[in-house]
Amino acid sequence: MTGILTTTILSFILFFIISIYFIVKNNKLRATTMKAVAIIFVILFIIGTIIVYIFMPAITIPNITFANLIIGILGLIGLYSLTASQPFKKAIKDLDVGAGLLILLAIICIPAFIILSVFALGDSHDSILKQEVEEAKPLDRDATPIVVSPEFARNKVQKAMSVVPNTQFYDLGKLQVQKINDDIVFVAPVEFSGFWRYFRGKETEGYFTISATDINAQPEFIESKMKYTNSSYFNHNIQRTIYGSYPNYIQSGEAQIEVDENGKPWYVQTLYKPIGLTNKPDMSKLNVAVVDPVTSEVTLYDTAEAPDFVDGSISSEMASTENKYFGNYIHGWLNSVFGKKDVKIPNESGTESSVTPIFDENGDMHYFTDMSSPKENIDSALGYTLINARTGELVYYNGDKNNGIMDSKGAKEIVNKEFPEKNWTGSMPILYNIDGDPTWVVNVLDPNGLFKHYAYIKAADSDFVVFGDTARQTLESYRLALATDPSNVESTGEAALENRSGKVSRVLVTTQDKTQIVQFLLNGDKTIYTINSGKAPLAIFLQEGDSVQLEANLRDNGTGIVETIEIDGLTQ
Template sequence: MTGIILTTILAFILYFVLAAIIIVKTKNSKSTLKTAVAIFILLFIAGGVANYILLIPITIPNMIIANLVIALLGILMLYGITAMNLEKKKMPGNYEAALGLIILLGIIAIPGVFILGITTLDNTYESINKQEVEEAKPLNKDDTPITVSPEYARNKVQKSMSVVPNTQFYDLGKLQVQKIDGNIVFVAPVEFTGFWKYFRGKETEGYFTISATDVNAQPEFVESKMKYTNSSYFNHNIERTIYTKYPNYIQSGEPQIEVDENGKPWYVQTLYQPIGLTNKPDMESMRVAVVDPVTSDTKLVDIDEAPDFIDGSLSSEMATDQNEYYGKYVHGWLNSLFGKKDVKIPNESGTESSVTPIFDENGDMYYFTDMASPKENIDSALGYTLINARTGELTYYNSKKNTGIMDSKGAKEIVNKEFPEKKWEGSMPILYNIDGNPTWVVNVLDPNGLFKKYAYIKASDADFVVFGDSARETLEAYRLQLAQDPSNVSATGESELEKVTGEVNRALVTTQKNGQVIQFLLKGDKTIYTINAGKAPLALFLQPGDKVELEANIRDNGTGIVESISISGLTE
């Protein structure tokens, strides 16, 4: 409440000054004073209510606009009431001067704030903790490079809402990806459906969790009553709770819950203070507010010093803003409009505010977004960003070494065109480097948000698509098809090669669209070895009984991709 009162008082400075001048210069000053005080009380109450509803942060631009609005309303009301006592309905010179001053200040201040905001874009860009990498690190065979799409997870949880006590009071809140006990899950609180439900219920019942990596997993409801939530009203609203303690900070996005090691939920919200005389964010000094939803106790810390159980101390909304500033304002505002040198536009294919949360092999959460050219009708990706969800560090992976790869919109369109009769659509596209090949991994969902398949799409070839029912199955099928495609120079990336010697037991030559592929078995070895004829033309003549020495990337699915082969009597 202190923040609301302080904000309201600061919004009256200009009105105080102008009203005082008018009172001094007015003949009937006592009457004018009473009128000015009555108007102040009325506007103060109205301003307090407006601040209570809108939660206006105490920043210089906000206070300038609030001062101008309050002063204009106050002076007009003051004139309207005092003019009733005048014989002529002509505005006295004092009021004309006051209104002229307000208009003049508005003409100066509002464009001035806009211009300052433009000049501050460079400072905001520089405040981003960023680095550029030439190429993404390839996934290894133990990685599972996908998660369940949030649309599918939400659909499954919605169908389980009946387990919530007094379920008619509630609806599902915002889904948040988090790692709990080593498992990556979606967490979603139950929220009130409206004011009267809040009035009757007073507190919510708990939250749901559901696996973010297993499409067959079922949601689990955890009972944990919460009094302070996003859907609560008055002082029980989370945003208002945070604003009351930190009115000079700007909140980014909607607060979300994260669960600690004891299963207790906490609301988490990213905050920032603006740069200079603007509302532009300073990315170097972002904070996170952690709120106890039972007691409303609130702690404010740097985003990288948040409690260990919090995976996303940086909100997805702030990550989206970072991508926007990083991509568009690399050389300033004018360049973003004219010339557009090095400008990159973030695609909006993400699952949360245009970004997609993912976890790396170390269990750290990042926000993924691919970048496209500002030129229209160009659907190739310039690269992609990963933003660390705990530190805010932005890493841009440049795709200069992989020119001509499609962007996320193109990948989704390929999936959408594959099943037009069923109206299945692509969701949550993520770009990975699989065995040295940039690859889009896409969830395929039906119109009801139910998961149907995975799609692996070679980013440089729109015709190279593999669909599958499970993550591992689709990944291995895609890798096998890569190995069989003669157009691939290498299908092993940075994987270690094993030396193998043996005698050929079976051999098979197949013809692909771009050439021929040889597959063979060795005696006493169940591994299916594959090699492109382009790498070893003499392998086309492999026969049972041939003795071979080879180097291959042997995978745990019983296949081996051969990089080099020596055939006794042919290559020796």
């Protein structure tokens, strides 16, 4: 309640000034005037407290100024209506010049704050901890687990809600992906389904977890009663609990649940203080509030200093805001509207507030988003961002290597057009590096959110698509298709070439797009070697028993792209 009372009192500064002016001006009627001031103050204070309690505005200069303006005007009207000897309608015409000037000065603040907010957009952009990498390197498939889509996970958990005691009281809360004991899982709290459910239940029963990497995993319910939640009312509401302790911070998005090593759930909420005389975020100074849902104890940390079990001290909503400011306001607001020089628009294909959480090889969570051009009807990606979910640092991957690749919207549209009769759609597109080729990996879901297929789409070729039932099966099919694609049978240059020699035990020559592809095996070697006849024309005459010496880029899927080849008796 401290934060609510503080905000309410600060909202009455202008009213107090007006009241003092009225008392001094009406010296002959001071008792009557003071009585009117008291009546108006009590009425407005009760109304103001209720409004602050409901909407919880942060204590910032713009918020307090607007609150003072509204309460000041209402107070002025109330005072004149109670103290004027003339009828109220006529008294309005006789408004005192001094009081009018106070209101005029307050009204001037409105356009001033709007202008300041516009100019602060560039400052917010500059406050982002960021770096740009010239060479865009797509995500490596081994460093980033391919997770199931949250729609599919939510669908499974919803079907398991019957295990919750008094299940009629509850709905499933926000899904949050995190790492628990080296397992990447979705965590979803059980939340009240309405006011009367809260009134009857008082506390929720616990939370669900389900694997984010195993499509066949089943949800598990963990009993852990929580009194303070997102869906609780009055002082048991998490947002109000945080506001009561830190009313001078602005909350970003909805509080999410994180589970510690002992299985205890905590609510986590990103907070920030604004820049200057605005409500625009200073992204270099982000904080996180960690709330005990049993005791309501709130602890504030710098996002990077949060307890180790907190993977997402930066909320997905704040990550989405970072992307927006980074892409749009690189040269300020005016450029974002007119010139649009260097402007990049974040796509909204993510699974959480337009971003997709992923984990790197070190177990650190990042938010992935691809960026496209502000020009309409262009579906090529300019690059992509990764935002560290604990520090908020943004890394933008850009460069000539990925010019011309489709963006995430284009990848989803390819899937959507593939199954129009079934109404299956693409979900959660993520850019991976598959044997040196930028590749969109997309989940295919039915209208009920049930998983149907994986789609692997070559980012530089919308016609190159491979579908499969499992991630491993689809990956191998896609890599084999890459190895036999005429436009792709060449060294990627990302790995050192290895020398191999031996006798050919099997050979296969195929024709694709008017180009001949030669594939062969060597004695005692199960690697499938592939070479384009355009690179070695005489390779089409390769036969079993031929002795060869070659240089190849060997891949970990049992294939090798041959760069050079010498065939005894044919090329030597």
